[in-house]
Amino acid sequence: MERKSSSSMRLPPAVQAAALAAVGGSRLQKEFAWMSWAGTVWRLEGQSGAVYVKRAGDLKDERDRTVWLAGRLPVPEVLGLFGGFGDDWLLTRAARGVPLSDPSLGWEPSRVARRLGEILRDIHALDAAGCPFGERKLGHVLIHGDYCLPNVLVVDGRLSALIDLGLAGLGDPQDDLAAGVWTLQYNFGPGHAREFLDA
Template identity: 25%
Template sequence: MDIQHYPSDLKVLLNGMFHELDNIGRSTAGVYRYYNDKVSYYLKIQPTFNELEKEHEIMEWLQHKLPVPRKIYFKSYDGFDYLLMTKIEGEMLCSDYFLNNPEEAVRLLADGIKMLQSISIEDCPFDNSLETKLKEALYNMENNLVDMSDWEENNRFDTPIELLEYLRNNKPKESTPAFTHGDYCLPNIFSKDNKISGFIDLGRSGIADIYQDIALCVRSLKHNFGTDDYIDLFFKHLGIQPNWEKIEYYILLDELF
């Protein structure tokens, strides 16, 4: 989107900065990097339907709890949401370095999940339980927000409604609730100095079964490394045995997002 269409106060904030399109990851938002010799910001622009509004609220709640971006600016304007935030230091876990060092990436991915799960959910206002997720999935389906061209090759369902009915009728028992990222894949996790340095794309974060993140991480490992070889190592670092029923369920659920 051309800067001339931005809200006037946002144009003032970005005046004189260089910019470039950021096309890494699977975000449905337009993402732009704005920078000069002093600072670097990221701007997400998305048609207004609450996800960016929720993302900036989650980021604010997570300040001093997790390494996440800091909101600089948020506004809904002329049918679009605009979220400007600080840059996370480090490299994405899908960078060339980590793709060439998969065992290090797997350890860090497990560390990131443990960091998320360490957050107290006692006062967390963000509910991502299956009941909530299935309602959001229905909204996405009814508003033509489901992209079937992006479905997994082994998805056995012909239509979103057929998949949604299966998910409604085959809900696994939710156990071990924790704070979850909601879209836990390699492009959304950063590392610096051999440890997790930050998390981005937080609009789907909230309280859910731990397998919300574990399942999407398993999928991301397969996609990024082109093999299942590192799945056992991932679960070894987590210190748990995989529940494949839940992994399949949460991967299918994500097809509607």
């Protein structure tokens, strides 16, 4: 994941209008947030709040899964999907919280690993009846699909939001467990898988 401070990105008029309606005022302050395999994301701030806009080839799945999860898990509010034909723009209200990968938390890696595991345990225990995404097979549960530290936001140690939900749905819990072990090793080096898996 690459992070930068600013960008000269030009918003399509419909996205600009929807963002302004969501945050108030007549101007948006744009900040390039990150780029990953899943798309490019900008944070837009206005008079009364902030939104995120994500640009990628096809964001319909992420929109639909985020909307379905609302009320079941803390997720960003979807404000609209714009574009199409392989160039989508997904607008969401900025969620509260700090990613578990953020050093400003001041947590030891072992604490991060335990919290990551506790949150995942709760996700996998949710009732996934009626989930229209993924495959309903023996042993499948509700999974995040891209379960890594930057996609888990907390406030005072409590889960405040899950983001990047384009792969969420019914699936093998081992997928999330493998992603969790990988993200801990990527961020902190080896030696923290046990706290995560035992949570």
